[in-house]
Amino acid sequence: MLLRSRQTRTLSLRSPVVHPCANLLEVRHLARRFGSFQAVSDVSLTLRPGEVLGLLGPNGAGKSTTMMMISGLLKPDSGEVIIDGTTYDGRNPRLKRMLGLVPQDLAIYPELNALENLQFFGRLYGLTRTELTSRCEEVLDRIGLTDSAHRPSGTYSGGMKRRLNFGIALMHQPSILILDEPTVGVDPQSRSHLLDCVRDQASSGVGIIYASHYMEEVQSICERVAIVDHGRVLACDSIPKLLEGLETDLKIHVDGDGDVSGRLSGLARIEPGTAGTSVITVSGACDDMGERMRSILHLLMTARVRVIRIESQQTNLERLFLQLTGYGLRD
Amino acid sequence: MSAWQITRKDLMLLLKDRRALVLLLILPLLFISIVGMSTGQFLTRDDESQRFRLLIVDKNHGELSRTLVQKLKRHHEFLITLIESPVEADDMLQRGDASMLMTIGPEFESRAEDLRISEVFNSDTGPLAGGPEALDLKLETRPAAIGLGRLLEGVIFSQVIKVVAPVAARKNPVTRTWVREPEDGESLAESHAMVSSVQKNLPTASAVYSWVVPGFTVMFAFFVISVMARSFIAERENGTLQRLLLAPVSPISVLAGKTVPFYLTSVSQCLLLFLCGRMLFGMSWGPDPIYLIPVVLCTSLAATSLGLLLATLVHTDQQVSSYGTTLILVLSSLSGCFFPRDLFPQTMKQISLFTPHGWALKAFDAVLMSQASVELSTVATCCGMLILFAATFFAAGSWRFQSAS
Numbered sequence: 002m003l004l005r006s007r008q009t010r011t012l013s014l015r016s017p018v019v020h021p022c023a024n025l026l027e028v029r030h031l032a033r034r035f036g037s038f039q040a041v042s043d044v045s046l047t048l049r050p051g052e053v054l055g056l057l058g059p060n061g062a063g064k065s066t067t068m069m070m071i072s073g074l075l076k077p078d079s080g081e082v083i084i085d086g087t088t089y090d091g092r093n094p095r096l097k098r099m100l101g102l103v104p105q106d107l108a109i110y111p112e113l114n115a116l117e118n119l120q121f122f123g124r125l126y127g128l129t130r131t132e133l134t135s136r137c138e139e140v141l142d143r144i145g146l147t148d149s150a151h152r153p154s155g156t157y158s159g160g161m162k163r164r165l166n167f168g169i170a171l172m173h174q175p176s177i178l179i180l181d182e183p184t185v186g187v188d189p190q191s192r193s194h195l196l197d198c199v200r201d202q203a204s205s206g207v208g209i210i211y212a213s214h215y216m217e218e219v220q221s222i223c224e225r226v227a228i229v230d231h232g233r234v235l236a237c238d239s240i241p242k243l244l245e246g247l248e249t250d251l252k253i254h255v256d257g258d259g260d261v262s263g264r265l266s267g268l269a270r271i272e273p274g275t276a277g278t279s280v281i282t283v284s285g286a287c288d289d290m291g292e293r294m295r296s297i298l299h300l301l302m303t304a305r306v307r308v309i310r311i312e313s314q315q316t317n318l319e320r321l322f323l324q325l326t327g328y329g330l331r332d
Numbered sequence: 333m334s335a336w337q338i339t340r341k342d343l344m345l346l347l348k349d350r351r352a353l354v355l356l357l358i359l360p361l362l363f364i365s366i367v368g369m370s371t372g373q374f375l376t377r378d379d380e381s382q383r384f385r386l387l388i389v390d391k392n393h394g395e396l397s398r399t400l401v402q403k404l405k406r407h408h409e410f411l412i413t414l415i416e417s418p419v420e421a422d423d424m425l426q427r428g429d430a431s432m433l434m435t436i437g438p439e440f441e442s443r444a445e446d447l448r449i450s451e452v453f454n455s456d457t458g459p460l461a462g463g464p465e466a467l468d469l470k471l472e473t474r475p476a477a478i479g480l481g482r483l484l485e486g487v488i489f490s491q492v493i494k495v496v497a498p499v500a501a502r503k504n505p506v507t508r509t510w511v512r513e514p515e516d517g518e519s520l521a522e523s524h525a526m527v528s529s530v531q532k533n534l535p536t537a538s539a540v541y542s543w544v545v546p547g548f549t550v551m552f553a554f555f556v557i558s559v560m561a562r563s564f565i566a567e568r569e570n571g572t573l574q575r576l577l578l579a580p581v582s583p584i585s586v587l588a589g590k591t592v593p594f595y596l597t598s599v600s601q602c603l604l605l606f607l608c609g610r611m612l613f614g615m616s617w618g619p620d621p622i623y624l625i626p627v628v629l630c631t632s633l634a635a636t637s638l639g640l641l642l643a644t645l646v647h648t649d650q651q652v653s654s655y656g657t658t659l660i661l662v663l664s665s666l667s668g669c670f671f672p673r674d675l676f677p678q679t680m681k682q683i684s685l686f687t688p689h690g691w692a693l694k695a696f697d698a699v700l701m702s703q704a705s706v707e708l709s710t711v712a713t714c715c716g717m718l719i720l721f722a723a724t725f726f727a728a729g730s731w732r733f734q735s736a737s
Contacts, residue, residue, distance in 0.1 A: 072578055073578065074574055074577060074578060094580035095580075097578065097579065097580040098580050100578065102574070102575070102578055104571055104574055104575075106571045107570075107571055108570065108571030108572050108574055108575050109570065109571075109572070110341070110345070110570060110572060111570065112345055112348050112349075113341075113344070113345070117344070121337065121341045122575065122579070124337045125334055125337050125338070125576075125579045125580075125581060126579060126580065127580070169575070
């Protein structure tokens with residue numbers, strides 16, 4: 002939160018006050034139409050301090066539109082955005098200072114160097130000269146651009162530009178960070194660096210909305226994930242809970258079938274494999290598999306059927322995502 | 333405060349944009365110099381180029397013909413060159429090295445001496461009705477300059493009359509007393525010496541810059557609209573406009589912040605051009621140059637406000653080039669930036685007042701061309717109209733910007 006000191010008439014920055022039980026951000030039934038196209042139908046989310054909420058969705062799902070509405074750059078047709086208990090209409094300066102946006106497209110001045118970019122946006126958010134100097138040093142160090150700070154940012158590599166793009170959003174120490182695919186087109190080193198920065202911010206109490214197509218990124222840093230498609234939230238929960246319900250297949254390759262096909266009915270299906278083997282396929286939700294596998298393996302042991310190998314499909318976010326949104330190509 | 337930060341950033345970007353600086357500062361200076369050179373007023377402070385080169389072939393070689401030549405030499409409008417060979421003189425005329433060729437025939441003096449004073453007074457009738465040919469004087473000009481030739485013929489003939497009139501006057505006992513006789517040692521030509529009072533009042537070479545400099549200054553002041561529009565497009569393309577709108581800064585502050593650098597640039601540009609006009613080209617700033625300042629401030633205000641409106645109407649660099657350039661050239665042409673407004677027909681003068689340029693030029697005219705003191709009411713009216721244009725453009729531009737954002 003930013004405070005204006007009566008004595009010195011300066012703005013001082015301090016870390017946001019964290020209320021462990023309070024939602025930093027609440028999004029209620031946001032909707033937005035562009036002409037005849039309904040970009041967002043009904044999106045509701047919450048974000049707590051220090052939480053990283055992943056926003057997953059195929060192209061055209063409504064993620065960017067949702068983030069524009071949350072940041073106040075786009076007016077929703079209906080619904081509301083509540084920040085720190087106050088409805089946000091895109092105009093309140095106090096709430097604007099709580100938000101930091103890392104847009105998908107780079108938003109830097111290529112003619113200015115990194116230091117000048119940071120200084121400009123820092124001043125815009127009311128940082129005093131002293132605060133600006135120390136904050137610029139801090140941010141440059143955090144994003145790894147101290148040595149290149151005095152070169153025009155137009156000469157930077159893609160990864161450096163992305164880091165600067167991120168650094169600008171950090172200058173005023175926002176309480177809520179909105180990141181729209183911040184690692185697009187960057188090398189693994191820059192990506193790793195950016196993800197570390199995101200974790201640092203979360204650990205200092207900043208609430209983060211992280212939109213990405215990279216499942217492994219989302220899995221590695223997000224505690225909760227909202228999967229969005231056709232302008233709606235299809236699922237929103239912690240990753241383990243989302244994966245629990247995921248349908249998966251286990252394949253048990255056995256020698257012959259030991260005449261167990263009758264006893265497997267209801268538990269699994271059995272199909273002939275190659276060279277006299279059989280394949281027993283067990284399908285179901287992850288949380289259901291444990292008990293069934295025990296029963297099947299006991300059955301096979303009793304029938305003295307030799308198990309050659311067991312194959313399992315990976316239960317991961319990508320499978321869940323594809324299951325929920327479908328495999329069809331998007332425009 | 334936030335608006336000032338945006339202003340500061342844009343000033344920094346403007347100073348790094350050499351192309352914009354060349355367009356706004358160097359190009360107008362170049363244009364003014366070229367136009368000055370084309371009127372023969374650049375790099376020379378004397379009036380030679382404004383004078384008409386008159387070639388004279390004297391086949392008479394008499395005292396009267398010499399007197400005529402001396403009289404014409406003293407006439408400030410003419411640059412006289414005596415040529416012995418008629419063929420050479422004709423060649424020079426055809427090449428365009430001279431405006432006119434006068435051949436004084438062998439019978440000039442005798443015909444002048446045959447004239448009576450009454451025939452001089454009644455020059456529209458009698459022998460002199462035939463013009464210079466009546467005195468064996470032949471005046472030739474190039475076909476392309478026939479209008480100018482007729483004008484010069486009239487001037488030359490008036491000088492001829494001044495030379496031959498005393499000769500005719502001396503033959504009459506009454507009019508003889510009106511003629512000043514040559515003093516001891518003074519030749520007839522010297523006795524006809526005329527101090528041209530017109531010389532003192534002739535406009536200096538700087539006069540042409542009194543319309544060239546304001547004209548091009550106003551035109552180039554409005555070039556700022558293209559630079560401004562490009563700045564807004566760059567903010568959009570860089571993605572930084574989003575960041576500006578997300579920041580705790582009102583849209584009006586964003587607009588003001590982005591407009592001020594271009595206003596300052598436009599004012600600096602105008603002042604620089606007037607300064608160069610004075611120092612390099614010797615232009616006059618009129619009797620009260622202090623009134624140039626409000627005119628410059630109001631002109632720049634109108635220009636930057638129009639720039640803001642254009643910035644909200646265009647979306648690409650190509651649109652800036654086409655719409656911006658068309659707007660600049662059309663408004664400049666309509667208003668009199670390329671051509672002195674004094675030479676406009678009345679209808680055009682009225683049409684020009686539908687443009688901010690027209691009011692700016694009218695105000696500059698009032699300041700620069702005044703003889704004794706500046707017409708303050710005219711300057712105030714023109715500045716008021718420029719402010720009105722500025723307010724209208726700014727209101728329209730900010731409405732569009734806020735709707736779009």
